[in-house]
Amino acid sequence: MGTARFIIAQTFRVYEPLLAAAVYYMCLTFLITRVFRFLERYLNKDRLEPVQISTPLPIEVA
């Protein structure tokens, strides 16, 4: 953000540096979200949906 303001001050272009900075912050947020999603899955395995285990068909009684 400081760099964006520096570029604005030097070039008198307001929108481009701010837009670029916004994109950078979005990328970083995306990364953090991903890391925490992984951690949640990894540490809370007991709370995940149970895996469907195929059971043998009931034996037909003749």
Add this chain to the structure above:
Amino acid sequence: MGFPFFIDMFPQLLYGAWLTIEISAICFVLGNVMAIGVALARTSRNVFVSKLAQGYISLFRSTPFLTQVYIIYYGCGDLFAHTPALRHSFLWPFLRDAFWYGILALSINTAAYSGNILRGGLEAVPFGEIEAGRAFGMSRFLIFWRISFPRAIRIILPTMSGETILLMKTTALLSTITILD
């Protein structure tokens, strides 16, 4: 306006982004280590310690972060600069740099917020599990380390994700104290 301009400022902004990552990572570690202490103090049975932690949390949550940064950077910075003994000590390279004041301010702030979140997690641990630990004859430290703490971390993970994103975005405020992030 134009695409070449974006290419031109790419390396500069990349350097800023790297500084943002650096500050966030350091403050995440420092802040959360301090948060463990805050949360433990807050859940302490000793009323004095508990009230002290509560005061710390409410102090740093009820003042704007910008104010805290200015107080720490301009306040302490000015105080240290007028102390000749500090100016010539080995600590001066650290005390001269705005970077470390930013780290300090952000860590203290994060410790207050995360400490309160972690306290919520510690109190949400089912009492039966702690009782089970006691039945095994675990000491209080062992109960904390093996039962409450891992359990609390799992409980607070979704909240911590939001908190970490806020921490990363708060580093933008440090640009006001000459950190070009």
